[in-house]
Amino acid sequence: MNRTILALTSLVAFGAAAQQTIGLNHDALFPRLERDSVFFSLNAPGARQVSVTGDFSGPMTLGADSLWHAAFPIAGPDLYIYNYNVDGMTVTDPANPYTVRDIAHLFSYFITPGTGYLAGNLPHGSLTREWYHSDKLGMDRRISVYLPAGYNENTDRRYPVFYLLHGMGGDETSWSELGRATYILDNMIASGNAEPMIVVMPNGNARQEAAPGETTEGLYATTMDRSVSPRDSFEGSFGEIIDFIDSNYRTVPDAAHRAVAGLSMGGGHTWRLQQLMPETFGYYGIFSGAVGWKGNPDLMKEDDPSLLPASPLPRLYYIAIGRDDFLYPLNKTFRESLTKAGIPYTYEESDGGHVWTNWRRYLTGFLPLLFK
């Protein structure tokens, strides 16, 4: 075959294959950031009514360019999630390949400059998805493990361990995906704002082996009630996780080098772990915490006299919550009882409610306090 023809054929063939089997998207329809605003554009040629939902909420208008447009002010540096509602159907942005799953719902997202939630030009840690066996729960269970940059090179060094727990409806992928934990860790360790540490993100649903799609159950749409578990079942099996980590990684296996924190249900797990094994962890973080968690949200109650931490008291007992969080009253009562009992705690109160925006911020605020 003639060389010139073949060269052309190859190009055309790659193009044809792409069109046939691979979606290419050259549209510049990503949400565009300009000063303190975000501009959304959508190509929905047949639509009659279009709006933006998620972290932004409002109608889009059809422009002279035949695209739908909307602009919103940006509150500050953050990861923002959104969907488009097109004639009553809620979809992800066709021009944006970046989506994140929250429970069973997919959102498109973008990240503004200045967050610390993107990869930096700096040493990177690793993230492993692996499995440990739980005798108490009677199953192999999936777990995510972050190792800081340098772990493989510094083979004589042992590291502190931070156990980071998700909320109701979440799983062992929530903190790395929605929570951007690996980026936050990489960035904060590189800047000296956090100690190099191992971060362990288990699945806190005692009846679940792993995240949706990662088990023999195949692909299903998960629901919040899959998080409901027998009381203390996850917390009571936590020693197995610690044993697994201490056996397989170069840890410093004592309370001064072990922290635990969680959001919502995971804040409840954290609260309970302190009571069940008070000598195991030195540092506790309760983010928008379901304090008094008994395996089920409707079993919690504010007036429980048994909510106080057990002895010995933690080196750090960190509580953070948003003023609009539905768990704010519960946490307020809890803090008052801590104060009354003379138990010290560190408190951060933020704007907003029960949202990942706050949990990423609380993680960022908590990390510098660890292992000092």
Added chain:
Amino acid sequence: MNRTILALTSLVAFGAAAQQTIGLNHDALFPRLERDSVFFSLNAPGARQVSVTGDFSGPMTLGADSLWHAAFPIAGPDLYIYNYNVDGMTVTDPANPYTVRDIAHLFSYFITPGTGYLAGNLPHGSLTREWYHSDKLGMDRRISVYLPAGYNENTDRRYPVFYLLHGMGGDETSWSELGRATYILDNMIASGNAEPMIVVMPNGNARQEAAPGETTEGLYATTMDRSVSPRDSFEGSFGEIIDFIDSNYRTVPDAAHRAVAGLSMGGGHTWRLQQLMPETFGYYGIFSGAVGWKGNPDLMKEDDPSLLPASPLPRLYYIAIGRDDFLYPLNKTFRESLTKAGIPYTYEESDGGHVWTNWRRYLTGFLPLLFK
């Protein structure tokens, strides 16, 4: 507070929080499988014209239930990708949280029974995303490493290594996500059809540090041409990858325990690695391979006399391609020249074209031939 009221409040509060910030989807609108057909349903109340695209192609009709419906025959067990086109806009399925990215395009997907592409109730390997340094490419680069079940327990055991390469427009996540490689490995190792092995999936784009969204470039829509690289740049830096793996994992560092395979551009990389370092690998797999790859598809030519493998010849030289693949003629010419030169190879020819359906199958066919 009264306990009964509080219990109700908690339930309502969790529900309210969910509606406010977390999408729940209880609709049973997943593609439904029945005998040899798939039934799609979409709730698009305002739409005028809806169709299914991707592995299936055809119009949907509005039913008496106010949902859009379409049914298609299923060819066989597989992972199937699809989108909905609603009045000219192509979107993922709002009822299906499972999507996969191909280049810059998101597809919804489902997996039929009998594929081996889902997690089994059997020992699970692990998957790590980590970074190695390339002096030759002048950057830290992201790499995916699969370790077989038992790696952590059998600390005296050393393992063979299989390097698995993606195609043009792909990255270090392609084989684990679109390729379902970790599931295929887990299942085939458990059934005794593959040796326990380490599988290494690097990023084959010499100018890229990592997959889209994983670098300082932030979130962008990747394109095929990001795969175009100076000739031999990736292949010429491959020794650094092997050194990294042999330094950090318990490998058997010889050709009898080292395999490499790739799809399309990665098949070209595989072909070229044999020529550049013929004593390094014992086993080669060229899946829909861009044989003659010179860093750019339009530089390839069929009639190149220098395409033959270098000496020493491989233990296994495996070529697989679909009859409808645009690279079929190139591979046919190549096979003829192998035959003419008396160079043995193993050949698998399949239906279909340049698609992941075939690459998952070729991987499944290739694995049992390794390290025997």
